[in-house]
Amino acid sequence: MSIVTAKEIMLPAAENKYAVGAFNITNLVQMEAVVEAAIDKKAPLIIQTSVKPSQFLGRDVLVAIYRTLAESAPIPICLHLDHSTNVEYCKQCADAGYTNIMIDASKQPFEENIRQTKEVVDYCHAIGGISVEGELGTVSGVEDQIKVAEDEAALANPTQAVEFVERTGVDIFAPAIGTAHGVYKTKNPKVDFERMGKINQLLNSDEVKTPLVVHGGTGLPDDYITKLVEVGGAKFNVSTELKHTLINTTYNYISDNREQYDPGKIDVAIKDAIREVVGRWIDILGSAGKA
Ligand code: 13P
Numbered sequence: 133m134s135i136v137t138a139k140e141i142m143l144p145a146a147e148n149k150y151a152v153g154a155f156n157i158t159n160l161v162q163m164e165a166v167v168e169a170a171i172d173k174k175a176p177l178i179i180q181t182s183v184k185p186s187q188f189l190g191r192d193v194l195v196a197i198y199r200t201l202a203e204s205a206p207i208p209i210c211l212h213l214d215h216s217t218n219v220e221y222c223k224q225c226a227d228a229g230y231t232n233i234m235i236d237a238s239k240q241p242f243e244e245n246i247r248q249t250k251e252v253v254d255y256c257h258a259i260g261g262i263s264v265e266g267e268l269g270t271v272s273g274v275e276d277q278i279k280v281a282e283d284e285a286a287l288a289n290p291t292q293a294v295e296f297v298e299r300t301g302v303d304i305f306a307p308a309i310g311t312a313h314g315v316y317k318t319k320n321p322k323v324d325f326e327r328m329g330k331i332n333q334l335l336n337s338d339e340v341k342t343p344l345v346v347h348g349g350t351g352l353p354d355d356y357i358t359k360l361v362e363v364g365g366a367k368f369n370v371s372t373e374l375k376h377t378l379i380n381t382t383y384n385y386i387s388d389n390r391e392q393y394d395p396g397k398i399d400v401a402i403k404d405a406i407r408e409v410v411g412r413w414i415d416i417l418g419s420a421g422k423a
Pocket of ligand 1: 156215314315349370
């Protein structure tokens, strides 16, 4: 049951009002820690790589490690390419064995976003065993190679969202609703729950067909997360929190153990810290025990 698409694990999540955690990793230690945390919690899992880490580590290497970990895991696991703005790169990662591909043409005009997204959908569906995520509106902040200023960010229009999903055939959909990549500047970010609910109602009211994704998980208050799950969020992306955990844990470990030269011990400290963060997310999202 272990190698799955994002859509396969998001459909039951959306139907039963919980969400699947989607965690961006930048190295093997993080990847193993995320998998171990999800196994501990018996939770379905989406492992994500942004474009730069996938190029640095190599998509074939990442897929080989993913398959090795997922095939022996008692939980379903998806490998997702996050925010690729390049159609050709999406196709290369699909060929390599990623099981969910996000084409992010959200900065393009509406018609061009549809054209590029549909091209990736058609390609991935022809291969089979791959779902595709598209985005409408723009999420502010910095994620990998993508920067969107706050005053540039645009929320997704619900009527256009329906047209986008119908014309592209995307499997899962990320509407911009006011969440942001990176660290939130205020304690109470302005998130448009109503817009999310409306889009979910338009797309999924009779039966769930196109589950929804929430970007910008880091720093979202717990009650926002619960509310977003209620109005249709079935995948939550978390990246910055894992990067900070990796770097802070490494820094603290080295500061406390300056005379020690055993890299394995740093890895153990990082794994423990990441497992804790991921476990907390799984509990809030309500996906523990759902694998
Ligand atoms: P954060 O970095 O804010 O957690 O956002 C992650 C994300 O949405 C990746 O697509």
